[in-house]
Amino acid sequence: MASKTSAISASLLVAGALAAPSASPADNDGRRARGEAALARITGAEGRTVVESIRRTSPELGDWIVDFAYGDVFSRPGVALCTRELATVAALTALGNAQPQLKVHVEGALNVGCKPDEIVEIIMQMAVYAGFPSALNGIAAAREVFEKKGVRTTAMEAAQPVAPAR
Template identity: 45%
Template sequence: MISERFEKGSKKLAEVDGQVGEEVVAPLGDLGKYIVEFAFGDIYSRDGLSLRDREIATIAMLASRSGVEPQLKVHIKAGMNVGLTTEEIEEIIIQTVPYSGFPTAINALNALKEIVVE
């Protein structure tokens, strides 16, 4: 049985990521279900921030961490889907340098460049 949280989360996921979101979470089984319900049904569906603002925060957090480039790429695409430009995403990445260092920013910028080339 599909829960109300899952339905709400699925709609929000599609709004943020389009078809790509479903393709990312579907193979994850129960973990994917939890992502849809919690991250998108509960968190992304809250009032207070636009989807654009939420993706700015998400990209900044992921850009400041090592080893999460696959998830960063998903959210770079999502950011573009909700209205961020390549230039804005690059600025978000540059903003992480004083707090997270050059290595993570370099990795994030490389992820952005890979997305732009696609």
């Protein structure tokens, strides 16, 4: 009888939890506001455009990005935004299949004060852990962002134009 009672109690708890209205993510201790602020600081208008595009197809996924990624994680104290962005650049480079997101976060790293040479070094380090193809793709993504923003690395400054082959 005790096990049957326990099973009924558990079923009632689950049913009650499913039936109870849940607080919206935006109501959870200001996480939406923190997320919106962090998103704007890191990604600027481009991030807002990406999230709004996602929300048109999947409102929940857009909210998760703002509330969880930016409101809960990127907004945490204890690690500077530059460090968080460099870690994100490393992870996206290592994945090797997230070029659009990598470009957003390379730009985000620049927006929060990371130096272009630091970004390049982090991507180069990923050659050891994720392989050369991932690092090469990461460098290509970073170069696109640097060119778009008119940013130059030390190596770019030192490079001499290559004469055309004859």
